[in-house]
Amino acid sequence: MDFAIIVEGKNDKSRLSRVLSPDVPIHCTFGTMGPDRLDSLRRTVGHRQVYLFLDNDASGRRIRGMLSDVFPDAEHLYTRKGYKGVEGTPEEYLIQQLEKAGLEEYIRYPDPSVYPPDPK
Numbered sequence: 001m002d003f004a005i006i007v008e009g010k011n012d013k014s015r016l017s018r019v020l021s022p023d024v025p026i027h028c029t030f031g032t033m034g035p036d037r038l039d040s041l042r043r044t045v046g047h048r049q050v051y052l053f054l055d056n057d058a059s060g061r062r063i064r065g066m067l068s069d070v071f072p073d074a075e076h077l078y079t080r081k082g083y084k085g086v087e088g089t090p091e092e093y094l095i096q097q098l099e100k101a102g103l104e105e106y107i108r109y110p111d112p113s114v115y116p117p118d119p120k
Contacts, residue, residue: 007086009031041070053077
């Protein structure tokens with residue numbers, strides 16, 4: 001796999017894992033980003049394309065800034081303000097953001113018989 005996704009916490013990882021193929025590497029920052037954690041992430045990710053999918057709050061923006069310095073070519077994925085972070089984002093919206101990033105082949109789409117489309 002030529003890419004990796006970085007999220008803040010294990011709940012974000014769990015939420016994103018529900019809509020992605022199990023072989024997609026998802027790494028957590030676990031909040032506080034010291035030099036050791038940044039170096040560990042840099043070594044773990046290697047030369048893969050990085051996608052940053054972080055919460056749209058002060059902490060997420062701070063971590064996004066730190067990771068942008070380490071991974072200047074990272075693609076940025078965003079959740080909407082009002083959602084309780086990545087972990088509180090509806091699966092449909094997560095899927096939309098992953099599709100915008102061109103990751104369709106790795107998305108596990110919900111069974112339409114379980115989630116019928118909205119009658120608009």
